[in-house]
Amino acid sequence: MKTVMEGSHAVAEAVKLARVQVISAYPITPQTHIVERLSEYCSDGTLDARFLRVESEHSAMAALIGASSTGVRTFTATSSQGLALMHELLHWASGARLPIVMAEVNRAMAPGWNIWTDQTDSLSQRDTGWIQIYCEDGQEALDRTIQAFRLAEAVNLPVMVILDAFFLSHTYEPVDVPDQEDVDTFLPPYEPRFFLDPENPCAFNQLAPPDIYMEMRLSIQRAMEKAVTVLEGVEKDYGRMFGRNYRAVEPIECEDAEIIMVTSGTVTSTCREVIKELRSRGQKVGLLKVSLFRPFPGAAIRENLAGAKKVAVVDRNCSFGSGGIFAREIQASLCNVPGHPPVYSYVAGLGGRDITPELLKEIYWHTKKEDVPPQDSLWVGVREVENGIIRV
Amino acid sequence: MELSGFDREYIYSGHVACPGCGAAIAMRFVLKALGEKAIMVIPACCWSIIAGPYPMSTLRVPVLHTAFETGGSVASGIRAALDVKGDRETTVVTWAGDGGTFDIGFQALSGAVERNEDFIYICYDNEAYMNTGIQRSSSTPYGAWTTTTPGKDWKKMRKKNIVEALVAHRIRYAATASIAFPEDLVNKVKKAKNMKGSRFIHIFSTCPTGWRVASEMSVKIARMAVQTNIFPLYEVENGVKYTINYKPKGYLVKEYFKLQGRFRHLTDNDLDQIQEMVEEDWELLLRKAGVFPGE
Numbered sequence: 001m002k003t004v005m006e007g008s009h010a011v012a013e014a015v016k017l018a019r020v021q022v023i024s025a026y027p028i029t030p031q032t033h034i035v036e037r038l039s040e041y042c043s044d045g046t047l048d049a050r051f052l053r054v055e056s057e058h059s060a061m062a063a064l065i066g067a068s069s070t071g072v073r074t075f076t077a078t079s080s081q082g083l084a085l086m087h088e089l090l091h092w093a094s095g096a097r098l099p100i101v102m103a104e105v106n107r108a109m110a111p112g113w114n115i116w117t118d119q120t121d122s123l124s125q126r127d128t129g130w131i132q133i134y135c136e137d138g139q140e141a142l143d144r145t146i147q148a149f150r151l152a153e154a155v156n157l158p159v160m161v162i163l164d165a166f167f168l169s170h171t172y173e174p175v176d177v178p179d180q181e182d183v184d185t186f187l188p189p190y191e192p193r194f195f196l197d198p199e200n201p202c203a204f205n206q207l208a209p210p211d212i213y214m215e216m217r218l219s220i221q222r223a224m225e226k227a228v229t230v231l232e233g234v235e236k237d238y239g240r241m242f243g244r245n246y247r248a249v250e251p252i253e254c255e256d257a258e259i260i261m262v263t264s265g266t267v268t269s270t271c272r273e274v275i276k277e278l279r280s281r282g283q284k285v286g287l288l289k290v291s292l293f294r295p296f297p298g299a300a301i302r303e304n305l306a307g308a309k310k311v312a313v314v315d316r317n318c319s320f321g322s323g324g325i326f327a328r329e330i331q332a333s334l335c336n337v338p339g340h341p342p343v344y345s346y347v348a349g350l351g352g353r354d355i356t357p358e359l360l361k362e363i364y365w366h367t368k369k370e371d372v373p374p375q376d377s378l379w380v381g382v383r384e385v386e387n388g389i390i391r392v
Numbered sequence: 393m394e395l396s397g398f399d400r401e402y403i404y405s406g407h408v409a410c411p412g413c414g415a416a417i418a419m420r421f422v423l424k425a426l427g428e429k430a431i432m433v434i435p436a437c438c439w440s441i442i443a444g445p446y447p448m449s450t451l452r453v454p455v456l457h458t459a460f461e462t463g464g465s466v467a468s469g470i471r472a473a474l475d476v477k478g479d480r481e482t483t484v485v486t487w488a489g490d491g492g493t494f495d496i497g498f499q500a501l502s503g504a505v506e507r508n509e510d511f512i513y514i515c516y517d518n519e520a521y522m523n524t525g526i527q528r529s530s531s532t533p534y535g536a537w538t539t540t541t542p543g544k545d546w547k548k549m550r551k552k553n554i555v556e557a558l559v560a561h562r563i564r565y566a567a568t569a570s571i572a573f574p575e576d577l578v579n580k581v582k583k584a585k586n587m588k589g590s591r592f593i594h595i596f597s598t599c600p601t602g603w604r605v606a607s608e609m610s611v612k613i614a615r616m617a618v619q620t621n622i623f624p625l626y627e628v629e630n631g632v633k634y635t636i637n638y639k640p641k642g643y644l645v646k647e648y649f650k651l652q653g654r655f656r657h658l659t660d661n662d663l664d665q666i667q668e669m670v671e672e673d674w675e676l677l678l679r680k681a682g683v684f685p686g687e
Contacts, residue, residue, distance in 0.1 A: 021476045022469060050472040055503030059465035062458070062500065066433070066469025069456050072476055074469075092459055196431050196454045196470065198482050203449035205457040212446055 002176050007168040008033035010138040010175045011077070011103045011161070014145035016047045017183040018101075020075040021190075022067035024052035024060040026082060029115045030165040031105040034077040057082035061089040061100075068098040069204055071195030073149060076100070079165065080107035080121045087125065090158075094129025094220060096205050099152030099159070099190070102130075103145065106265070106316075107165045108351040116352020117165035119265065119317035123293070123325045129220050131159040131227055132293040134264040138173040140291075143244055146178070150187050150234045155223045164316075165352065167266040178242050186241055224295040231292065248297035250289040251304045253279060257286025258309040259367055260341075264290045264326060267314060267355050274360045285364060290326060298333040305334060308341045312367040314360070315377065316349045323347065323377030344370070345377040353381060398424055407450040409442045412607025414597030414614060415516045416442060417571040419451075419487070422514060422595075425581035428453060430483045431474075433467045435497060436460040437489030438523045439516075461496040463488040464504030467511045483585055484511040490531035491521045494552050505561045505590040512584050512591045515554065518599035526602040533622075535666055537654045538602075546657060550669065555594055555628065562631035564589035568623065570596045572615035576625055576637055596623045604653020616648040621674045626681070634681035645670050 005013070011034050015023070023042065025035040041047035052063045057078050064074040078086065083104055093100050108118035122132060131151065135141045141163050148159040163169050194202065208216055231248065239245035253275055254260055263271045268289040278285045288304050290297070305311050311334075315324025322328055327345030334340040344367045349355035359381045366378070383390055402423035409416035415438055423430075432455045434440060440457055444450045458466045463486040471484045488497060493515040501513060520538045521527040528538040530552040541547045555566050565587055569577040577595065584591040596617055598610040605613055617623040618638055622645060625638040646663045649655040658666075678684070 022472045024469060024472075050476055052468055052472055053507070054465060054468065055499060055506070058461070059468075059500050059503055062462035062465035063469030063472070065458065065462070066456065066466035066471075067473040068469075070431075070470050070473030070477070072473040088459055089462070196456055198429050198431065198454060201428075201449075201452055201454040203443060203446075203451070203455040203457065206443060206449065206455070207441060207445040207457075209445055 002174045004172050005138065005175050006033060006170060006172050007138040007141050007163055008170065009037050010142040011145050011163070012037035012041065013177055014142045015075050016041050017178065017180060018073065018146055018149045018187055019189070020047070020049050021072035022050050022052065022064065022074045023076065024054055024063040024067070025076050026054055026057045026060050026078070028057070028079045028082040030107060030169045031077045031079040031082070031103065033169065034103055057085045058089060061086040061093065064100050065089060065093055065096060065098060068100050069096065069196050071190070071192040073190040074100050075102070077103040077105070079105040080109055083121050083125060084109065087128070090125055090128035090130055093158045095216070097156040097220070097223070099149070099156055101145065101148045101152055101159050101161065104160045104162045105165050105169045106162060114351040115165065117167055117316065118350050118352065119325070122160060122162050123317045123319070125160070126294055126325070129157065129224070130294060131157055131224070132162060133159065134162045134291055134293060135168060136266060136268045136289065137168065138171070138175045139244070140246060141168065142175055142177065143238065143242070143246070146183060146187060147234050147238055151227065151231055153190055154230050154234070155227045157220070157223050157227060162265070164266040182241055186237060227295050228292070228297055246291055248292035249300045249304060250291070252287040252289065254286035254288060254304050254308070256284055258284040259364065260286040260288050260305055260308040260311050261360070261364065262288045262290060262311060262313040262326065262330060264293070265316065267316060267349065270355060270357055271314070271360050274357050274364070277357070278361070278364060283364070293326070296329050296333065301330055301333045302337055305330070306337050306340055310344060310367050311341050312344045312346065312363055314346050314348055314355070314363060316355070318347050318350065318377070327377060342373045344373040347377045347379045348381050355381070400424065402428065402452040404450050404452065406444070407442050408444060409438070410601050410607070412598070412600040412610035413438070413442070414571045414599060414610055415439060415518060417610070418516045418577070418595045418597050421571070421574050421577050422581050423451070423453065425578040426483060426485065426585060429481050430485050431456070431470055433458055433463060433470065433484070433486045435463040435466070435486070435488050435492045436523070437492050438518070439487060439489070441523060460492055461500055463492055463497045463513060464500035464502070464509070467513070468504050468507065468509045471510050486511065486513045488513070488515055489523070490515060490517040490519060491529045494531045494554050495529050502561065505558055505563050505592070508564065508589045510588050510590070512593065514593045514595060516595045516597040518597050518602060519551070520599070520602050522599045522602045534669065535649070535655055535658050535662060537657060555592070558592050559628050559631045563592055565591040565627065565629055566594070567592070567627035568594045568596070568625055570614050570618050570623060570625060571598065572611050572618065573625060573638065580627065602654070605651060609651060613648070613651060616643065616651070619643050620645045620648045621670050622648060624674065624677055626677065636677070636681050
């Protein structure tokens with residue numbers, strides 16, 4: 001049944017449908033609507049789960065590490081500074097191979113204080129061994145959250161479902177909410193292979209000297225590699241039951257495109273309109289939406305981009321000293337393909353600055369005009385800065 | 393002392409503690425008191441090593457090794473999961489050193505106790521970061537040498553009173569215990585086991601390596617800490633009801649200090665000053681217990 005709901009509430013709805021057993025969270029804007037709604041569900045009995053209201057994000061993740069190690073389904077949500085505070089335990093969760101699911105509402109890192117959208121918080125955690133899925137709209141946020149539990153439990157890795165602050169988390173859209181019965185069929189109860197059990201006492205996460213540590217790390221890499229195909233299977237089942245299929249990347253008008261723009265998150269919706277307009281004016285332009293960032297879907301990237309003449313990547317993030325992070329990953333994926341297209345990297349919309357259709361068109365025309373891409377990422381939609389001072 | 397079933401060991405032979413390690417003695421008695429229906433959380437501390445490397449474990453109970461500052465929070469999550477699974481029988485126990493308790497893990501411990509999480513938190517206190525090589529913690533006592541308080545920079549601050557900090561949370565049960573008083577230690581663990589809510593036991597655990605003492609002196613030194621009032625044995629229920637469990641012998645603190653290399657640099661004047669500090673603390677404890685010295 002379609003209901004108009006906020007993006008945050010779509011996530012909360014999915015967590016309820018997934019019959020999560022332990023939730024632990026700490027407040028941070030703009031994630032709070034997710035856990036407020038879940039608190040209500042736990043409080044009124046709609047969701048039969050324990051909700052731990054801990055004293056920091058670090059403790060929220062630690063509590064879930066304890067709960068997940070005891071063999072129950074777990075969830076948390078956070079943003080920005082909260083995610084950064086969890087950093088140590090993000091490594092811990094994946095190293096311990098725990099299928100924890102987290103909603104991450106992209107918010108800019110301070111200073112200066114900024115609660116608006118920016119992907120640098122989640123992308124800073126790209127090497128922690130978490131699967132990362134970026135969502136475009138409320139429907140995808142709901143669907144991906146349900147899928148995340150199946151995926152996490154199949155490969156024993158934690159999953160981050162990522163939403164843009166406000167543009168997605170606080171925007172009301174029609175969302176098709178699946179029936180509980182169908183979700184129960186799609187997502188059976190979690191049955192861990194190993195858990196803390198006095199009947200079968202085992203030690204977890206203990207000292208791992210050089211003669212064993214590397215194999216443990218290799219198993220994480222293998223699980224990540226496997227996650228690409230496992231997600232395909234999960235999506236196939238989901239599509240069969242609920243009629244929606246997102247894939248790791250979604251090509252839009254890419255077949256005959258000379259220039260392909262690449263986006264993630266809510267900018268994709270804006271760019272879909274821009275592509276339509278440019279197409280109507282005879283431009284051979286396509287769009288590739290990237291949903292899966294870890295594991296990075298290199299094969300799908302090559303399949304969709306290798307034949308284009310130029311690629312223009314729009315990054316709402318920046319790795320200082322390197323550039324747009326999606327662009328750098330895409331360049332790395334393409335670099336061994338002979339005659340691959342040049343990749344133009346654009347940094348835009350940091351800290352919640354609007355990425356307008358006009359700006360996306362500017363990016364397109366710039367890519368078309370310039371024969372050779374600059375080595376560095378080009379920052380677009382920025383104010384003039386004189387002697388280090390921003391003109392206001 | 394109730395001895396039935398007490399011959400059962402919950403530590404396999406082959407742990408890798410230093411000879412005379414107080415933390416190994418403490419674990420042995422605690423497990424005897426707890427029995428096998430327990431899950432143990434071990435944040436980074438000497439016991440992260442003592443328990444043995446993968447794939448071996450010296451403990452007969454399930455163990456979750458975890459990050460340094462997560463003793464309170466990981467245990468909260470385990471308890472929640474057991475509740476959801478309908479297991480009310482298993483006791484969740486955090487086993488942490490003084491660094492993980494007094495310093496880096498204090499926030500998570502305070503949070504867990506404020507929420508009155510149903511678990512036992514045990515701190516085995518060897519008064520410094522021993523696993524990393526004897527660096528000072530907020531549990532290191534006034535006067536002590538450590539590798540980060542060397543030479544003339546020996547520690548000039550008092551040891552943090554962790555029990556009183558938790559009593560301020562109105563914790564269900566808080567107690568001190570010592571490896572030199574195993575009956576008292578076992579009784580306290582058993583008492584804690586039969587309670588609900590947050591419980592804290594602070595065990596004084598000699599570190600021969602870090603305190604610069606011979607390994608066979610481990611228990612004697614722990615005993616003297618109690619007999620000199622440096623580490624009084626007491627318990628507090630619900631943050632208000634104090635009970636002092638051991639009447640001290642009134643030995644002078646210098647008898648305790650002179651046995652340990654970590655205090656070798658202290659002058660008679662320093663020792664007199666420490667004697668005064670210990671007496672002041674003891675009188676404060678007596679007042680809290682409703683005993684008014686000199687009245």
